[in-house]
Amino acid sequence: MKTKITQFFKFVYYLYYDGFVNMKVGKTLWLLIAIKLFVLFVILKWLFFPDVLQEKFHTDQQRSQYILNQLTKEN
Template identity: 40%
Template sequence: MLKKIWHFYRDGFRAMVLGRTLWKIVLIKVAVLLALANFILPDYLNRNFNTAQQRAAHVLDNLTPPGSASGQ
């Protein structure tokens, strides 16, 4: 069963012409986004807050509209 699935995908990717180029573009974009996230963007929460509770409170305060955390 797994061998049949593998052959299906392998043969499908071999037959692609435009699809290969598009997959390469997608993989390059993913690599660039991961590089940005890991090396360029600062780690704001770990640098500015010491505990997980402080980080969670900061995220809750900044990502939820006022009044939603209290059940209103």
Template identity: 65%
Template sequence: MLRRIAELYIDGFKNMRVGRELWLLIGFKLLILFGVMKLFFFPDVLKTKFCTDDQRSAYVLKHLTKE
């Protein structure tokens, strides 16, 4: 059953013309979207604020056990 499902999708993608370009466009847009979000909204706090592993581990432990 899984093989038939896989063959259905593989055959469908082989016979696509416009769909391939649309999937490439969707993938490119997602890559840009998540790349921008990572850069601007999720900074690497541990790499910028602390210089030693002990300081990083203390920071993580403090925020994990915060009540």
């Protein structure tokens, strides 16, 4: 049973590996996807989502107390 599962995963791995190695246009598309994800998750976070807790509070105790109050307050 283990050998069939192992063979299956090896087959899937080599299928994708061989497909990726023989790509021409696909590598460029993967590079564009990687650049886009980098811009979305790193650059935009840095520009538009500052670390508010770090700016408002000086100690971890103050930060944790603020978060606890925000999570447990009733509307």
